[in-house]
Amino acid sequence: MAEAGLNELRLTARIAELLPLRRTPAGVPVAGCVLTHESRQRESGLDRDVSVELQAVAVGDLASVLANAGPGVNVTVTGFLAAKSLRSRAPVLHLNKIEFVEGN
């Protein structure tokens, strides 16, 4: 029963790996990448080091933005998490916004 639920991740990250631009059967461009993130976050009143690695994907116009970014670039992204496929339930970040961090 799908509804317009809340599902929004905002993340500063580094494009660690960039997969080749591909197209869906309908011709829509899709770009995939691996994002790595390191920061300090507050949990239960204490600061802790956090690192995480996420697969991410950009569809349509955003796909070429991502594909042109190149690996090693620092970004701030917004998107939603969805299971990779019916077989792999690993979460993949679907990007809705990519901002390039100054000083890249």
Next chain:
Amino acid sequence: MAEAGLNELRLTARIAELLPLRRTPAGVPVAGCVLTHESRQRESGLDRDVSVELQAVAVGDLASVLANAGPGVNVTVTGFLAAKSLRSRAPVLHLNKIEFVEGN
């Protein structure tokens, strides 16, 4: 090189599975759960069905809040993603806020 980067997920979800409350060696309570999420999200101008399953953990005072919630409960949560461990890089949602959705 850790800094105060952005890492925030906001998610409406259902507590699908609740793990027994445990304590760290320092005596801090830790509760774990599996969250399931279903919604419609907009991607590249099109609405699509989204489902995702995430492991989540609550530490300290929030651990007992989660442990008392029980499975099947609908929540809106905020937290950050961190790799599960050095060996398993699967992302785990560390909860900073749990709101119970009315009508549970």
